Every structure is written in C-alpha cells, then in structure tokens.
Amino acid sequence: MSRAPITKTGSERLRAELDRLKSTERPRIIAAIAEARAHGDLKENAEYHAARELQSFTEGRIAQLEGLLSTAEVIDVSRxxxxxxxxxxxxxxxxxxxxxxxxxxxxxxxxxxxxxxxxxxxxxxxxxxxxxxxxxxxxxxxxxxxxxxxxxxxxxxx
Structure with missing residues (x-):
C-alpha cells in the first residue's frame, strides 16, 4: 500500500479536526440522541432521526480521518x-x-x-x-x- 504525502501543517490540521470530532461533537450528538429518545415514540421523532443521521455522518468522518492519517507520510517542508x-x-x-x-x-x-x-x-x-x-x-x-x-x-x- 502506498503512503500518501502530507505536509506537517496539513497533518496537524486533520488531527485537530479528528480531536474536535471525538472530544466535542461525538459527546454532543450522544446527548442529543438521549434527549430525543426521552421524548417517546422513535418512529415519528424527527429530532431522534436527525441526531442519528448526524451521528452516522460524524462517525464516518472520524473513520475516514483515522484511515487517512494512518496511511499518510508526514513531510516537514521546513527541513x-x-x-x-x-x-x-x-x-x-x-x-x-x-x-x-x-x-x-x-x-x-x-x-x-x-x-x-x-x-x-x-x-x-x-x-x-x-x-x-x-x-x-x-x-x-x-x-x-x-x-x-x-x-x-x-x-x-x-
């Protein structure tokens, strides 16, 4: 498998996004799902479905970033x-x-x-x-x- 080149700055930017998604967005979405679930019937609960869709999108982006960063070759341009x-x-x-x-x-x-x-x-x-x-x-x-x-x-x- 080939390693995709990325600058040190680009790697830091992607890692910051990954950290934000894991530490801020993921807990916020989990809380929104729990709140929507408390409203009752899930079949007709638009808030619940929207929160689950956002959770799916966020988890997909987390997986994508982890995959990209695991195969990236970080190059320090200043060197x-x-x-x-x-x-x-x-x-x-x-x-x-x-x-x-x-x-x-x-x-x-x-x-x-x-x-x-x-x-x-x-x-x-x-x-x-x-x-x-x-x-x-x-x-x-x-x-x-x-x-x-x-x-x-x-x-x-x-």
Missing amino acids: LNAGKRVVFGATVDLEDEDSGAAVTYQIVGDLEADIKQNLIAVSSPIARALIGKSAGDSFEFTAPNGVKHYEIIDVRYL
Whole structure:
C-alpha cells in the first residue's frame, strides 16, 4: 500500500479536526440522541432521526480521518533542502505571462488540497507542470479553460 504525502501543517490540521470530532461533537450528538429518545415514540421523532443521521455522518468522518492519517507520510517542508527547485511542499510565486496577474500556491498532498487557501494537490495539472522547475523558469499547462503560461518568480519552503 502506498503512503500518501502530507505536509506537517496539513497533518496537524486533520488531527485537530479528528480531536474536535471525538472530544466535542461525538459527546454532543450522544446527548442529543438521549434527549430525543426521552421524548417517546422513535418512529415519528424527527429530532431522534436527525441526531442519528448526524451521528452516522460524524462517525464516518472520524473513520475516514483515522484511515487517512494512518496511511499518510508526514513531510516537514521546513527541513527540505531543494534550493530554488520546485518539489513537494514548495510555496511558489507565479506570474501569469498573459495577464500579468500574480498568484501564490503551495504544493501539498491530495488529502489537504484546498484551492480556496491556495493549497494545490501534488497530482494537479499545474503542480505536475511545476515539479522540477526552478525560479525564473517559464512553463505552460492545460487548464480546463485552455493553455496557461506562467513564470516562476520565487520558490520558498516555509
């Protein structure tokens, strides 16, 4: 079985979510089920059914997080010594050669990718195009809306 790479920060974020689900959400849901059960007839008790559905969702997420974390390979990005070359964990400043717009991405594992936070998966097309390049290089990749041309302005390991 292959181990999925994840940054130390991403691992800590997932562990914090797991801890919150186990220590806060799980007891709150159990209390809600007990309260709804006390109201009587369970067949027509919407509160009970909603609490049980939430419990099922929460237990599924707990199992998913435990599974992901048990197979993840945590990589401390601050200890990487790749210089100005782009590898997993790099924070990359890019400039769109067509529009001049600047953007910054960090290349992370699939488990922690979140485009809203500029965390791109190592398996994404743009990350695959970046890997192995250095500051000052230009590259292109095929995005859903066409071919994009970027220049790598800087590469950092935070």
